[in-house]
Amino acid sequence: MSDFMQTFDRLRDEKRFAEVIAAVPYARLMGVECGEDANGELLFSLPFYERNVGNTTLPALHGGLIGGFLENAALLHLMWNRESLEAPKIVDFSLDYLRSGKAQTLYAQCEITKQGKRVAHVLIEAWQEDRKKPVAVARAHFLLSTGS
Amino acid sequence: MSHADAANPEVLKAMGELFVSLPHCRTLGFEYLGTVGRKPTLRVQWREDLVGNPATGVVHGGVITSIVDTTSAVSVAANMQGYETIATLDLRIDYLKAATPGKAIYCTAECYRMASQIAFTRAVCYHDSPDDPIAHGVATFMRGSNPKPMLQVEEKP
Structure with missing residues (x-):
């Protein structure tokens, strides 16, 4: 196991969310935050920062940024749930943009739909003020390192 | 490189510059x-703060998503007759192999149906070389997505 995964496991066991994010450089650059919801499920949030804008006249968050936020959420969700000995490798990622991301906090939550020996399938949903009005939905496949 | 082959070279030049100058x-x-x-x-240089896996130094997949989205948007601009607003409808990325830490990533896109x-x-x-790709992306964009123009075209004096 890499030093990074050992550090990650320790931070997770101690629920040091901010340090988990800080361990992933691009997540820190985006400004991602994470915690647990009332049911103990991981909840990711991204407060609005001007540096994440992709349309300055609306304004709206950059589509690529929304993709990166969701992809990162899926990766950390898998690692948090101890599904892989090393950081999972993303195989493919598919994203549907449903509404523009406003200058507000963006939230994301994941669901592991299928957990195989080698591959995991994850659904990711992003929303702002109303969960019933998603900004984007995505799915991803990851290659796992399970040691088997 | 020129914009001569674009549907409207002036639109491509302005939109190309606009898309890479957006804050993100x-x-x-x-x-x-x-x-x-x-x-x-488009090109993005390797940087420590763009890394997704600190154990390997490989760039985060989200950076690939952003450069595919942006380059694809510019390829749509290359096919625009006049200025218009576009928004990504969906995007799929296949990660063919891990990017090499320390090396710049290039992205070339094509709008194959307008x-x-x-x-x-x-x-x-x-x-x-594009013949040795690290990722492949397909996307669709909504044309005329917003009445508010993305680019304020200045009146020529």
Whole structure:
């Protein structure tokens, strides 16, 4: 196991969310935050920062940024749930943009739909003020390192 | 590289410059290298703060998503007759192999169908040659997505 995964496991066991994010450089650059919801499920949030804008006249968050936020959420969700000995490798990622991301906090939550020996399938949903009005939905496949 | 082959060279030049100057693209350090035929190319240099896996130094997949989205949008601009607003409808990325830490990533995109309401694009990301890609992306864009123009075209004096 890499030093990074050992550090990650320790931070997770101690629920040091901010340090988990800080361990992933691009997540820190985006400004991602994470915690647990009332049911103990991981909840990711991204407060609005001007540096994440992709349309300055609306304004709206950059589509690529929304993709990166969701992809990162899926990766950390898998690692948090101890599904892989090393950081999972993303195989493919598919994203549907449903509404523009406003200058507000963006939230994301994941669901592991299928957990195989080698591959995991994850659904990711992003929303702002109303969960019933998603900004984007995505799915991803990851290659796992399970040691088997 | 020139914009001569674009449907409207002036629109491509302005939109190409606009798309790489958007705040998030500046944050990532995207550079617009130009357009050959109607295929634009962007570059992003490797940086420590763009890494997704600190154990390997490999760039985060989200950076690939952003450069595919942006380059694909420029390829749509290469097919625009006049200024219009577009928004990504969906995007799929296949990660063919891990990017090499320390090396710049290039992305070249093509809009292979410009329909009346939807534009269809495909893109490849690579280090040295598009024949040895690290990622492949397909996307669709909604045309005329917002009445508010993305670019304020200045009146010529």
